[in-house]
Amino acid sequence: MSVPEELAAGISKPTKSKETSVSKLEVKENPILFQAIGTLKGKPEQDEEGHFFIRLGEKCYKLFIAGYKYQAWLKQISSNHDQTLFLRVYPKFLMIPRKEPQIYFQVAAWEEQNSWGEEPGMFKFKGVWQFVPQIRTPVISVYRNENAHDPKGKFKASHLPVLMRREDEATPFRFNPKISKDKMPPRWFIQGIFKFIPSRNCWGWDKDLEVPTQKIPRYKRPIKLINDENQYTKGNTKLDIKADKIKNLN
Numbered sequence: 001m002s003v004p005e006e007l008a009a010g011i012s013k014p015t016k017s018k019e020t021s022v023s024k025l026e027v028k029e030n031p032i033l034f035q036a037i038g039t040l041k042g043k044p045e046q047d048e049e050g051h052f053f054i055r056l057g058e059k060c061y062k063l064f065i066a067g068y069k070y071q072a073w074l075k076q077i078s079s080n081h082d083q084t085l086f087l088r089v090y091p092k093f094l095m096i097p098r099k100e101p102q103i104y105f106q107v108a109a110w111e112e113q114n115s116w117g118e119e120p121g122m123f124k125f126k127g128v129w130q131f132v133p134q135i136r137t138p139v140i141s142v143y144r145n146e147n148a149h150d151p152k153g154k155f156k157a158s159h160l161p162v163l164m165r166r167e168d169e170a171t172p173f174r175f176n177p178k179i180s181k182d183k184m185p186p187r188w189f190i191q192g193i194f195k196f197i198p199s200r201n202c203w204g205w206d207k208d209l210e211v212p213t214q215k216i217p218r219y220k221r222p223i224k225l226i227n228d229e230n231q232y233t234k235g236n237t238k239l240d241i242k243a244d245k246i247k248n249l250n
Helices: 005-009 024-029 067-079 228-249
Strands: 035-042 052-056 059-065 085-094 102-111 122-130 139-142 158-163 188-197 202-208
Touching: 035 052, 035 139, 059 067, 059 085, 067 102, 085 158, 122 158, 122 202, 158 188
Parallel strands: 059 102, 158 202
Antiparallel strands: 035 085, 035 122, 052 059, 085 102, 122 139, 122 188, 139 158, 188 202
16 A cells, blocks of 8 residues: 555645535435544644644644645744644544554644634544454544545545444444355444544544444445556456466367
């Protein structure tokens, strides 16, 4: 898995993000939606390579600012470089094979005062509680909503590690290829408030916003893009194998 361009460059192409935008009509018809958003408080800093980050606890976390907001962000930082800001952010969890996972934050908005009514460090998660192969800690998987737009066509999901012990019947889903689909345990959709824990590099469950449900909202399935050359090569390989089998039969 390659490192996302936003982490390498700190900005993206100047296209507006529609990651969490949902029309009022859709909210009314389908109130259950995937979402991951929260508030942070701190002094944004810039490293020698020009990347922005924020200190939380004893750790530093990279900040990603979308291209169309980048100039306004630079103006804010240059004119008030030592000012504490409240940041409205989308949390991201990057899993790279054979490396430690990385948490970073996409900045959606910033203010000098907390205008979002949420305590800094608190996040609203709405997603599927499950295990993923890359880490041992269960995650809340936040998929892209059905109306989402992605210029790259990948519709990547965010898998956010959470610590949560519940007394109800909801449990994190674990896929088992040896079990038939009709005998698989149910998947639970969790809607709650989670507190970011920098010392653990994860989030801890604080409270539910709604009762857990097995009703999973529709979403865009992540797409792993394969270039045409690889597809062509794989296709030719299959044809070669079939040709060899025919020769052996003759």
